[in-house]
Amino acid sequence: MAQDSIENVEYWKKRPAPIQVSEKDLPSSIPPQTGLTFNLWYNKWSQGNSGQSRFVSPYRLDVRAHEGRTRGDKAKQLLFCLYFSKGMCCLGRKCEYLHHVPTADDIAKLSLQSDVMDCFGREKHANYREDMGGVGTFRKKNRTVYVGGITGALNNVPFKSSQIENRIRFTFAKLGPLERIRYVETKNCAFVKYKHQTSAEFSKEAMSNQTLLIPSDKEWSDRSDGTGLLVKWANDDPNPEAQRREKEQQDQESLNVMLELIRKNDAKEQPSLENTSSSGKRLLEGAESEDRSLQSSIFSGLSSFNLRKLKKLKVDKADDVQLKEIPTAGLVEYPSSDDD
Amino acid sequence: MDFAICESCLSGQTRLTRAPNGAECKICTLPFTVYHFKASSKINRTLICHNCSKQRNICQCCMLDLQWQIPVELRDRVLSAVQGSQVTTQEAQNEMMKRFIALKNGDSYKLGGASITSDAASTAQILERIRGTLAQIELPGDKSKAAKPIVAPNSASEVDISHLIKKLPLKNSLETAQSFFLYNIDSSIPEWAIVEAVSEVVETSSWQDPVSTSVVINHMARCGGIRFKTSELASKFVNGIEAFQTPANVTKGKLALQNSKIHVVAWPHFHRAAMGNKNSECLKLAQVLEKLVQKDLTTAGESGSKARQSKVAKPNKKRASVKTKKNRRAIDIEL
Numbered sequence: 001m002a003q004d005s006i007e008n009v010e011y012w013k014k015r016p017a018p019i020q021v022s023e024k025d026l027p028s029s030i031p032p033q034t035g036l037t038f039n040l041w042y043n044k045w046s047q048g049n050s051g052q053s054r055f056v057s058p059y060r061l062d063v064r065a066h067e068g069r070t071r072g073d074k075a076k077q078l079l080f081c082l083y084f085s086k087g088m089c090c091l092g093r094k095c096e097y098l099h100h101v102p103t104a105d106d107i108a109k110l111s112l113q114s115d116v117m118d119c120f121g122r123e124k125h126a127n128y129r130e131d132m133g134g135v136g137t138f139r140k141k142n143r144t145v146y147v148g149g150i151t152g153a154l155n156n157v158p159f160k161s162s163q164i165e166n167r168i169r170f171t172f173a174k175l176g177p178l179e180r181i182r183y184v185e186t187k188n189c190a191f192v193k194y195k196h197q198t199s200a201e202f203s204k205e206a207m208s209n210q211t212l213l214i215p216s217d218k219e220w221s222d223r224s225d226g227t228g229l230l231v232k233w234a235n236d237d238p239n240p241e242a243q244r245r246e247k248e249q250q251d252q253e254s255l256n257v258m259l260e261l262i263r264k265n266d267a268k269e270q271p272s273l274e275n276t277s278s279s280g281k282r283l284l285e286g287a288e289s290e291d292r293s294l295q296s297s298i299f300s301g302l303s304s305f306n307l308r309k310l311k312k313l314k315v316d317k318a319d320d321v322q323l324k325e326i327p328t329a330g331l332v333e334y335p336s337s338d339d340d
Numbered sequence: 341m342d343f344a345i346c347e348s349c350l351s352g353q354t355r356l357t358r359a360p361n362g363a364e365c366k367i368c369t370l371p372f373t374v375y376h377f378k379a380s381s382k383i384n385r386t387l388i389c390h391n392c393s394k395q396r397n398i399c400q401c402c403m404l405d406l407q408w409q410i411p412v413e414l415r416d417r418v419l420s421a422v423q424g425s426q427v428t429t430q431e432a433q434n435e436m437m438k439r440f441i442a443l444k445n446g447d448s449y450k451l452g453g454a455s456i457t458s459d460a461a462s463t464a465q466i467l468e469r470i471r472g473t474l475a476q477i478e479l480p481g482d483k484s485k486a487a488k489p490i491v492a493p494n495s496a497s498e499v500d501i502s503h504l505i506k507k508l509p510l511k512n513s514l515e516t517a518q519s520f521f522l523y524n525i526d527s528s529i530p531e532w533a534i535v536e537a538v539s540e541v542v543e544t545s546s547w548q549d550p551v552s553t554s555v556v557i558n559h560m561a562r563c564g565g566i567r568f569k570t571s572e573l574a575s576k577f578v579n580g581i582e583a584f585q586t587p588a589n590v591t592k593g594k595l596a597l598q599n600s601k602i603h604v605v606a607w608p609h610f611h612r613a614a615m616g617n618k619n620s621e622c623l624k625l626a627q628v629l630e631k632l633v634q635k636d637l638t639t640a641g642e643s644g645s646k647a648r649q650s651k652v653a654k655p656n657k658k659r660a661s662v663k664t665k666k667n668r669r670a671i672d673i674e675l
Binding site: 064113114115116123125126138139140141160161162163165166169170173177178179180181182183185193195241245248250251253254255257258259261262265 | 366367387401402403404408410411412413414417418421422431467470471473474477527528530531532535550552553555556557559560612613617618
């Protein structure tokens with residue numbers, strides 16, 4: 001795979017990032033007037049029906065044309081340019097952030113950092129926003145985005161469902177390695193799951209308020225009449241099959257972590273033997289551990305067979321709980337009222 | 341000064357600056373004293389209050405466990421796997437509970453797995469236990485795998501998918517074409533793994549056509565299609581994968597991936613719509629393909645070749661024979 005990624009990467013590493021939009025073409029930072037007074041603090045109009053109106057972004061990230069080297073590459077910046085992802089960075093090669101789609105290399109470096117920030121350097125929150133939009137949460141690794149507003153993004157043109165799925169697949173696949181896509185025809189939405197959380201973060205920003213029309217459609221010139229895609233974080237898949245899969249992945253992950261913990265502990269006891277673990281950070285969940293489990297290494301012996309064994313072990317252990325139960329304090333240690 | 345910041349966040353930095361006004365704790369939303377510092381050319385700052393960090397035994401900056409440097413959820417999962425009892429860090433869902441937990445003293449009140457990792461003695465004990473668990477698992481691994489369960493809900497069986505089957509290249513063999521039909525894809529195999537496997541076979545990752553969809557995997561129907569940019573790459577792919585003969589004397593390809601083998605046949609008319617859109621269609625298609633795989637893998641001695649050939653010729657008839665031939669199933673799906 002190493003040689004592949006070089007091949008892929010080469011074309012943008014060789015050239016400076018182009019300017020996506022010239023500065024004078026950028027829209028005014030003051031939104032169009034929808035109220036009576038302008039609130040400087042929130043950058044919004046108030047007193048009026050300032051309903052969040054949906055729109056189609058006039059800018060769009062064209063991966064092949066826009067990627068390139070920036071100042072960020074020289075400064076070993078790890079974070080990506082938010083404006084680049086929306087296709088509206090006016091700095092080009094002078095930008096301090098990265099101007100390319102996250103590669104496996106970047107993701108490996110980013111995951112050495114912790115989860116408190118997304119790939120654009122914005123702080124995450126404890127909980128999801130009510131509408132599942134925004135930066136997301138640091139409590140959960142979410143690699144799936146929900147794609148809604150598909151009819152609006154197609155200007156209400158009735159396309160066949162396989163065509164719609166194809167378009168979603170085509171646009172989202174360019175922004176990172178996909179794990180699976182599920183287009184739900186009856187609900188008119190799609191769920192796009194990526195290999196890495198970073199890809200999901202990036203594509204969420206890149207595809208929000210974008211149209212699904214392509215230049216060969218005759219509606220292309222009227223694309224701004226529609227409403228853009230609504231890209232949000234997805235909740236857990238309730239499908240039992242998907243949950244089983246998720247469970248298996250989690251079990252594999254915790255096994256890897258156990259091995260790593262033991263390895264680190266051993267290294268601490270015999271520091272002369274092993275210096276390599278000095279990075280002192282957790283396993284990379286996405287890129288590395290999965291690659292490692294595919295390739296031959298210490299984890300190769302741990303197959304799904306062993307996972308099943310582990311599960312059985314868990315059940316066995318549950319029998320003699322009285323030994324192992326740790327005193328877990330409940331949230332409430334006393335009933336809140338006499339009625340209880 | 342009281343704070344809990346892990347060494348990897350500090351990375352040797354000993355000078356912290358107290359922010360003049362503090363901030364709202366990300367977990368309990370109470371105000372707290374913020375420290376910021378520069379470590380490895382990056383400015384870090386504390387995001388949660390010291391009390392919250394003590395309750396969960398996590399670093400105030402990166403929110404990873406102070407002892408093990410792993411996320412809280414992962415720590416709890418590891419502990420529950422080892423202990424056999426469910427360990428979870430229950431987070432408050434509403435404002436009142438947030439306050440309620442925030443007022444508890446973090447020195448004595450620990451949430452979830454924090455009670456173990458904050459205490460050196462019990463951490464050592466748990467590590468021993470992990471070692472035991474791993475040793476038990478890693479006993480000389482006989483890598484026998486049971487056949488995977490095939491999900492076949494009855495509701496799918498009466499759906500008519502002959503219009504899909506007509507478009508699918510079920511009779512084709514492995515020959516050079518620009519695009520290929522893949523089936524027998526386990527639903528747990530992600531799309532990127534298939535892309536990587538194909539890239540490995542053709543020894544380049546730029547085999548996909550940049551202006552059209554080159555990989556379509558329908559996990560529900562357990563099948564998919566790939567299309568190459570050039571016919572040279574396609575013929576390289578054909579030569580690179582393992583070929584096998586079905587009982588009906590058709591050559592098909594096998595792409596080894598993780599624990600399963602994906603069957604490959606040529607599909608000159610690559611067509612997304614042929615793989616079904618509706619749930620029931622996809623499930624039914626998965627059943628039909630599953631039967632095809634079983635048939636390809638059975639040796640000639642096991643079943644009458646006449647019945648097989650007629651099935652290959654007329655895929656529609658397969659649906660009729662679903663019930664009668666249910667018991668005939670190859671044991672080793674994966675070969």
